[in-house]
Amino acid sequence: MxxxxxxxxxxxxxxxxxxxxxxxxxxHVNLWQQVDDRIRDFVSTYLKVPPAEAFKIQKDYYKRYGTTMRGMMTEHGVHADDYLAFVHAIDHSxxxxxxxxxxxxxxxxxxxxxxxxxxxxxxxxxxxxxxxxxxxxxxxxxxxxxxxxxxxxxxxxxxxxxxxxxxxxxxxxxxxxxxxxxxxxxxxxxxxxxxxxxxxxxxxxxxxxxxxxxxxxxxxxxxxxxxxxxxxxx
Missing domain, CATH: 3.40.50.1000 (HAD superfamily/HAD-like)
Known part of the structure; x- marks a missing residue:
């Protein structure tokens, strides 16, 4: 269509x-869902917050900064290389x-x-x-x-x-x-x-x-x- x-x-x-x-x-392949889940896990581990709270932070930064990574860098000093390596370690099959x-x-x-x-x-x-x-x-x-x-x-x-x-x-x-x-x-x-x-x-x-x-x-x-x-x- x-x-x-x-x-x-x-x-x-x-x-x-x-x-x-x-x-x-x-x-509908939802490949990005794997990345999304790993972003939540990264935020949860880095900020030491529960997954539900990490998810809220993740989506807030995504909407405000364009990517969650940019929000984590700006707000918390995250290193981009560490973030990218973690969140993109997914199954592409x-x-x-x-x-x-x-x-x-x-x-x-x-x-x-x-x-x-x-x-x-x-x-x-x-x-x-x-x-x-x-x-x-x-x-x-x-x-x-x-x-x-x-x-x-x-x-x-x-x-x-x-x-x-x-x-x-x-x-x-x-x-x-x-x-x-x-x-x-x-x-x-x-x-x-x-x-x-x-x-x-x-x-x-x-x-x-x-x-x-x-x-x-x-x-x-x-x-x-x-x-x-x-x-x-x-």
Whole structure:
């Protein structure tokens, strides 16, 4: 399902920028739930609070700072390397190869890049499991962003400058609508990837908002199908 909007097209796009988690694989795989659980465990152990209290702190920091890690760094002096190593030590086996999506990404004209709040190590494992690692020129992760997560404007600026990307000739695919505000303001065509209808997903209500926002140009619950239609229309 794709909801058409009166919005920017893709005819001018020469750089395709993709978020990673819950964007390049379906929400209902709930791979991120493993990371989420480990974040809670990290917060609980580090702050010496019960898991229920740690969960509240985790979600509060996530919403206020963009990532729980940024909140833990700012509020408690946590070292990013320790945090990232712990929370990304997960089982990636629930991810299945997606050669169809890989083929459609390959057909997109121009450059393809990853922009994620995760780590390069985690992103590499996800892309390898999906069988699409060879489709992307580079991964811009939280370390490259100097630990400033999306939706911080400076993170997008760093990404664009580092990789020489013209936002007026680019498209951004994301699962969180708030992470599309700055890209849209910069002139990028924006695509919100939402959960497939009827599938159970583990997300906060605010994470699923924004389908009708003015800064969201297109909405899809089937990224492969969306890319297929884009390629067919060319």
């Amino acid at each position: 794709t909801e058409p909007k009166q919005s920017r097209s893709f005819t001018h796009v020469e750089t395709w920028v993709f978020d990673l988690d819950n964007t390049l694989y379906p929400h 629930p991810l299945d190869p997606n050669p169809e999506m890989g083929a459609e990404i390959a057909l997109l004209p121009g450059r393809k890049l990853i922009l994620t709040n995760g780590s390069v190590d985690h992103a590499g494992k996800v892309l390898e499991r999906l069988g699409i690692a060879g489709q992307f020129e580079a991964i811009f992760d939280i370390i490259a962003a100097d630990l400033e997560p999306k939706p911080a404007p400076q993170t997008y600026d760093k990404f664009l400058k580092l990789h020489g990307v013209d936002p007026l000739r680019s498209a951004m695919f994301e699962d969180l609508s708030r992470n599309l505000v700055v890209p849209h303001d910069l002139g990028m065509t924006t695509v919100l990837v939402v959960p497939e209808g009827g599938q159970d997903v583990v997300r906060e209500d605010w994470e699923l908002e924004g389908r009708d926002a003015t800064f969201v140009d297109h909405v899809t619950d089937d990224l492969t199908g969306f890319l297929t239609r884009l390629n067919e229309a060319r």
